[in-house]
Structure formats: structure tokens, C-alpha cells
Amino acid sequence: xxxxxSHSAALLLAGAALxxxxxxxxxxxxxxxxxxxxxxPGPGGQQAPSTATRRLLRALGSLLxxxxxxxxxxxDHPSMAVLVWLMxxxxxxxxxxxxxxxxxxxxxxxxxxxxxxxxxxxSPGPR
Amino acid sequence: MFQNFRLAMAWLHTWFGLVLGFVLMVAFFFGALSVxxxxxxxxxxxxxxxxPQPMPSFDRVLRPAFERMQPSRDSVDSMRERVExxxxxxxxxxxxxxxxxxxxxxxxxxxxxxxxxGAKDPEDAVWASHTMDPRSGALLSEGQLRIGSEFFYxxxxxxxxxxxxxxxxxxxxxxxxxxxxxxxxxxxxxKFFREFFTFRPGKSRQRSTLDLHxxxxxxALPFHFFFAFTGLLIFAxxxxxxxxxxxxxxxxxxxxxxxxxxxxxxxxxGVAAPLASVDAMVAEAQRRWAAKGMAGEVGFLAVQHVGDAxxxxxxxxxxxxxxxxxxxxxxxxxxxxxxxxEDPPRTAVDSVNEFLTGLHLQHFRHxxxxxLYVLGGLLGCVCIATGFLxxxxxxxxxxxxxxxxxxxxxxxxxxxxxxxMPLAVVVMLLANRLLPAELAGKGDWERxxxxxxxxxxxxxxxxxxxxxxQARSNPAWREQCAAIALLAPAxxxxxxxxxxxxxxxxxxxxxxxxxxxxLSLLFGAAVAGxxxxxxxxxxxxxxxxxxxxxxxxxxxxTGAALAEVKHG
Numbered sequence: 294x295x296x297x298x299s300h301s302a303a304l305l306l307a308g309a310a311l312x313x314x315x316x317x318x319x320x321x322x323x324x325x326x327x328x329x330x331x332x333x334p335g336p337g338g339q340q341a342p343s344t345a346t347r348r349l350l351r352a353l354g355s356l357l358x359x360x361x362x363x364x365x366x367x368x369d370h371p372s373m374a375v376l377v378w379l380m381x382x383x384x385x386x387x388x389x390x391x392x393x394x395x396x397x398x399x400x401x402x403x404x405x406x407x408x409x410x411x412x413x414x415x416s417p418g419p420r
Numbered sequence: 421m422f423q424n425f426r427l428a429m430a431w432l433h434t435w436f437g438l439v440l441g442f443v444l445m446v447a448f449f450f451g452a453l454s455v456x457x458x459x460x461x462x463x464x465x466x467x468x469x470x471x472p473q474p475m476p477s478f479d480r481v482l483r484p485a486f487e488r489m490q491p492s493r494d495s496v497d498s499m500r501e502r503v504e505x506x507x508x509x510x511x512x513x514x515x516x517x518x519x520x521x522x523x524x525x526x527x528x529x530x531x532x533x534x535x536x537x538g539a540k541d542p543e544d545a546v547w548a549s550h551t552m553d554p555r556s557g558a559l560l561s562e563g564q565l566r567i568g569s570e571f572f573y574x575x576x577x578x579x580x581x582x583x584x585x586x587x588x589x590x591x592x593x594x595x596x597x598x599x600x601x602x603x604x605x606x607x608x609x610x611k612f613f614r615e616f617f618t619f620r621p622g623k624s625r626q627r628s629t630l631d632l633h634x635x636x637x638x639x640a641l642p643f644h645f646f647f648a649f650t651g652l653l654i655f656a657x658x659x660x661x662x663x664x665x666x667x668x669x670x671x672x673x674x675x676x677x678x679x680x681x682x683x684x685x686x687x688x689x690g691v692a693a694p695l696a697s698v699d700a701m702v703a704e705a706q707r708r709w710a711a712k713g714m715a716g717e718v719g720f721l722a723v724q725h726v727g728d729a730x731x732x733x734x735x736x737x738x739x740x741x742x743x744x745x746x747x748x749x750x751x752x753x754x755x756x757x758x759x760x761x762e763d764p765p766r767t768a769v770d771s772v773n774e775f776l777t778g779l780h781l782q783h784f785r786h787x788x789x790x791x792l793y794v795l796g797g798l799l800g801c802v803c804i805a806t807g808f809l810x811x812x813x814x815x816x817x818x819x820x821x822x823x824x825x826x827x828x829x830x831x832x833x834x835x836x837x838x839x840x841m842p843l844a845v846v847v848m849l850l851a852n853r854l855l856p857a858e859l860a861g862k863g864d865w866e867r868x869x870x871x872x873x874x875x876x877x878x879x880x881x882x883x884x885x886x887x888x889x890q891a892r893s894n895p896a897w898r899e900q901c902a903a904i905a906l907l908a909p910a911x912x913x914x915x916x917x918x919x920x921x922x923x924x925x926x927x928x929x930x931x932x933x934x935x936x937x938x939l940s941l942l943f944g945a946a947v948a949g950x951x952x953x954x955x956x957x958x959x960x961x962x963x964x965x966x967x968x969x970x971x972x973x974x975x976x977x978t979g980a981a982l983a984e985v986k987h988g
Contacts, residue, residue: 326614373789377786377788380793380795386617390617394619
């Protein structure tokens with residue numbers, strides 16, 4: 294367990310925060326409404342991720358969130374780490390929502406691969 | 421009564437939320453400020469601006485100070501009624517001495533309780549409590565209000581309504597209703613989960629307000645839930661006073677039995693005895709904590725039945741490094757220093773309880789988590805504020821047509837809460853730096869100015885609310901934002917002028933308590949200023965409909981604007 298006041302602890306926690314945003318970005322892109330915000334506009338815009346992409350995004354997103362929990366656990370006592378992680382989830386989700394509202398295209402940096410051109414868009418997910 | 425479950429939930433959410441939202445807004449906002457209560461204290465009382473100190477030596481520093489202490493005049497006066505016969509002028513028999521500190525406190529809280537000769541209830545005592553500079557043992561002058569821990573913090577859980585604990589009951593009821601509002605909110609806005617991260621600032625004001633309401637409510641749902649719940653838990657003893665009211669005789673018996681079980685005397689023996697070295701007892705307690713793998717500092721130190729053969733010393737550990745609020749108390753015989761008792765390992769129920777209370781009360785050292793708690797509290801404010809705005813937005817045209825005053829009143833109250841409350845905070849801090857330190861009853865003046873500013877903000881909002889009758893926006897929103905934008909930097913300047921601790925100096929010295937409050941004030945001012953400008957511009961474009969960026973994101977900003985007095 295790193296000393297919570299040290300620089301390495303600060304770096305690990307910053308990493309955890311980044312992973313939370315990235316993980317949520319994955320989960321958001323797996324939703325049609327948000328995929329559309331990021332990849333929809335412009336020529337060749339896509340309205341929904343393909344089924345395979347959707348699955349991949351969900352898996353990666355969840356994995357990243359879990360990884361951020363791991364980083365939190367490496368810094369603090371487990372009881373504290375869980376609290377830090379839950380609160381990071383709230384903060385990270387808020388940041389992601391604001392990015393989606395004001396600068397959705399930034400998320401293309403986090404997920405630079407839209408559907409392959411030949412794959413057919415999936416039927417919209419369960420409403 | 422309702423066609424379906426969802427409509428019933430919507431009714432519950434709307435009306436209970438409206439009525440208790442004002443209370444919850446106060447609880448959230450001042451809760452967020454209380455996260456940094458000690459830092460606000462440093463800002464407000466400049467002579468305490470030095471680094472946090474560990475518990476000083478009892479034998480050399482604390483004991484001489486305790487021996488000089490006597491109960492305050494107020495405490496003596498308040499007990500006069502409860503005594504048969506005359507009050508003594510000097511109180512001899514000390515029931516308890518105590519000293520308390522945390523990892524964020526440069527100064528120490530010390531108190532002493534004295535037996536009251538002739539008391540009708542033998543449990544009664546008179547008290548003396550002081551703030552001490554642990555470096556010298558000097559007691560600080562009284563009458564200075566610790567604005568963070570003595571005003572904002574109690575405002576958070578009791579609204580500072582102390583009559584019969586009325587405030588604590590109101591806040592508790594609001595917290596209970598909030599748990600219901602969270603559940604009903606999730607039910608009524610369930611569509612939200614399909615587009616989880618949605619905020620559409622460009623859509624109609626009603627739409628974007630609702631987006632923000634859902635977003636701030638759902639994203640911080642675990643935070644909202646746990647804080648309402650643990651807040652109730654902390655006061656469970658007050659809400660369900662089984663111990664002290666309903667079962668008073670049993671309670672006394674229980675105390676005696678507990679004394680037997682723990683070996684810690686409940687009564688004085690009536691035989692005088694000296695006090696051995698308490699420093700040696702503290703060293704022994706720390707050795708035993710270290711042996712358990714819990715090395716730590718002393719947070720709370722108490723001597724019971726001072727000067728008596730039954731006297732004992734209790735040493736508790738500071739809860740700096742974990743969430744659970746546990747003391748791992750060690751109790752020593754005062755006369756000999758012999759260990760009487762070591763608190764046993766906790767039961768599972770105790771552990772859960774201590775974890776949940778500790779989670780709320782935050783004695784731990786974790787600056788990131790502290791700031792995340794502030795964020796959670798401010799998200800709560802945003803959620804409630806946007807709830808009010810949505811309520812008004814949805815009804816104001818209808819109400820204007822019908823000549824109903826409903827949305828006009830709600831909107832005025834919302835202005836008074838959302839912008840009036842931070843405005844009152846800023847006024848109080850400004851007054852703190854402008855009033856001379858030697859002014860008698862300075863703290864009372866600060867309190868009075870806080871309430872006066874808040875009342876004025878409400879009156880102002882009501883006076884300006886006639887715009888709602890034409891389905892327009894209340895100009896008080898913009899005017900009070902502008903007032904915050906002017907007064908918050910004035911408080912920062914007043915701090916620099918009255919203490920010389922301007923931002924360049926505090927930042928260069930990395931003295932975060934003061935630099936943080938100053939920066940938060942400036943940040944709050946910036947947000948309030950931008951909001952005022954945006955509302956103004958939107959108002960110039962069109963009266964009624966084009967206010968897209970007005971109150972909708974005013975709420976977003978208010979949340980941030982509320983960051984006002986924040987720091988770490």
C-alpha cells in the first residue's frame with residue numbers, strides 16, 4: 294500500500310480518475326444516443342455501433358472501471374479505497390456527460406475506431 | 421387515488437421535494453462547506469494560522485492550563501435554576517478534563533466539567549471550554565466565532581435551531597424524505613437510464629434543466645443515498661431516544677452494570693489521590709496501538725474524577741488513517757498509571773456502525789476524497805436547484821395565464837436559497853475580516869449579519885418576482901449573482917488587507933487553508949459573474965423563450981458558484 298500522501302499515490306489516483314472517464318466513455322459509446330453524438334454528425338456519420346462493437350465497448354468499459362478500482366485499492370485501505378472509487382465514478386461520469394454535451398468529438402480520441410465501413414449497423418438496442 | 425405507481429411517485433417526488441428541498445439545499449450546501457470547516461476557521465481567526473500540532477504533553481502543558489480553568493459565566497448562569505441554594509463562586513471538584521484535536525487542527529479544544537454542589541439532578545455539571553494554543557498552553561480569547569466548525573457545521577445538521585433540537589428533527593425528516601425522493605425520482609425519470617450521460621444545454625430551458633436534474637441526481641446517487649442514510653444514523657440516538665428518556669431508570673442501572681463490567685468507576689470514591697504522569701500513560705497506549713499494528717497519534721484525552729482515588733485516564737487514538745471512527749481506547753488508573761482496561765475488539769454491528777458514521781464525519785486524512793465529497797454535496801445542490809427551476813419552468817406560463825402566484829412564490833424562494841444562501845456566506849466572511857478583532861461579541865455580529873443578508877436576499881427576490889406574473893424570469897437571479905461576484909473578491913481583498921496573508925504569500929508558502937478559501941471565493945465569484953452576464957445577455961435577446969442558457973445552466977453554475985467558500 295502506497296503512502297496516501299506521496300507523489301506516487303497522487304499519480305495512481307490520477308490514473309484511477311482517468312480510467313474511470315475512459316471506462317464510462319466505453320459504456321456511453323455502447324448506447325445509441327451517445328454513439329450518435331460522437332460519430333453521428335458529418336458525412337458517413339453512423340447512427341449506432343454494430344453489435345460486435347457494442348459488446349466490445351461494454352466489456353472494455355467495465356474492465357477499465359474495474360482497473361481503476363484496482364488502482365484505488367493499491368493506494369488506500371480497502372474501506373477507504375471503495376469510497377474514493379465510488380466518488381470518482383460520480384465525478385468521472387459528470388465530466389464525461391459534460392464532454393458529451395460540449396465537445397463530443399473529443400471521445401473519438403479515446404475510441405478512434407468507429408464501425409468498420411462494411412459492417413452493418415446493429416438494430417437499435419432494446420428500448 | 422393515482423392511475424398508476426409512476427404517477428404516485430411523481431406526485432410524491434414533486435411535492436415533498438418542493439417543500440423539503442429548501443431544507444435539503446441548506447443541508448447539502450453547508451455540508452459541503454463543513455468538509456473544510458477547520459480551514460474556514462483558520463481563515464476566520466487569523467491568530468490560529470499555523471501548522472496542525474499533535475496532542476501536547478499533558479504533564480507540562482495541559483495540566484497547568486486545566487488547573488487554572490473555571491466554568492464560564494454563561495454556563496454558571498444557565499445552571500442557576502437547577503441548583504438548591506446559592507451558587508459557589510469557585511468550583512473545586514473536577515468531574516472531567518478533556519482535550520481533543522484532529523490532524524487538521526493547529527489549536528486544541530479543551531474542556532472541564534465541575535460538580536455542582538446542591539444540584540437537583542446529580543448528573544448535572546457546569547462546564548468550561550476553551551481553545552488552546554498547544555505550543556504554549558495559552559488559552560485563546562473567547563468571543564471569536566469559529567465560523568466553519570461552530571456555525572456552518574451545526575447549520576448543516578441543525579439549521580442552528582437549537583430549541584428542543586427542532587432543527588435536527590427537521591433535517592432528519594428531510595433526510596428521510598430524501599431517501600424516498602431518490603427512489604421515486606429514479607422511478608419517474610427511469611427513461612433517463614437509456615441515455616445515461618445526457619445533458620442538452622442547447623435544448624429548451626425546461627429540457628436542459630431536467631437533464632441536469634437527472635444527471636446530478638443519478639450520478640451521485642450512491643453519495644446522496646449514503647449521506648442521507650448515515651446522517652440519520654448519526655442522530656439515531658436522538659430520534660429513537662430509548663436510552664435516556666423512555667428507559668431512564670434502566671439507563672442508570674445499565675451505566676452501573678457497565679462500570680462493573682469495564683472496571684472503570686462510575687462514582688468518585690471520596691478519597692483524595694494524586695495524578696501520576698499522564699505522558700507515561702499516553703506512551704504506553706501508543707506502544708500498545710503500535711503492537712496491534714495501529715500506530716497513531718492521540719486524538720482525545722480525558723481524565724475522569726480528577727483528584728480522586730477512583731480517577732482514571734482515557735486515551736483515544738485519532739482516526740486519521742481509516743474510515744471507521746474508532747478510538748481504540750486505553751484506560752489507566754489516574755493515581756498509579758496502571759492499565760485498567762483496553763477497549764475490546766468490536767462486534768460486527770459496531771464495526772459497520774463505526775464505518776458508516778466515519779464515512780460521514782470524515783476524520784480521515786484524504787484530500788482527494790474530501791474534495792470529492794464537496795463535489796457530491798454541490799451536485800446535491802444542483803439537483804435540488806434544477807428541481808425548483810423545472811417546477812417553475814413547467815408551470816409559469818400556466819400560472820401567469822391563470823393569475824396564480826404559485827410559481828412566483830416558489831421561484832422567489834428558490835432565488836433566496838440558491839443565490840441568497842451563498843450571498844449570506846460571503847457577507848459573513850467579509851464582515852469577519854472588516855469588524856475589529858477586539859469588538860465585544862464579534863461572533864454575534866457575524867451571525868446577525870449572516871441572517872440579515874439572507875433575509876434581505878429573500879425580500880429582494882420577493883420584491884422582484886412580479887416578472888413571473890408575465891411568465892418572464894425574475895431579475896433577482898441576475899442581481900444576486902452579480903452581488904456575489906462583487907462581494908466574494910471583496911472578502912479576499914479584506915483578508916489580504918487585514919492580515920497581510922494575500923494569495924501570493926499563502927500560495928508561495930503552500931498554506932492551503934487560507935489560500936484555498938481565497939481561491940474558492942474567487943472561483944465562486946467568477947462563476948457567479950459569468951452566470952450574471954449570461955442571464956443578462958439572454959434577457960436582452962428575448963424576454964420569454966430564448967433564455968436557453970439562463971437559469972438552466974445557472975443551476976449548473978450555481979452548484980459551482982456554491983463552491984464559494986471551499987477549500988482544502
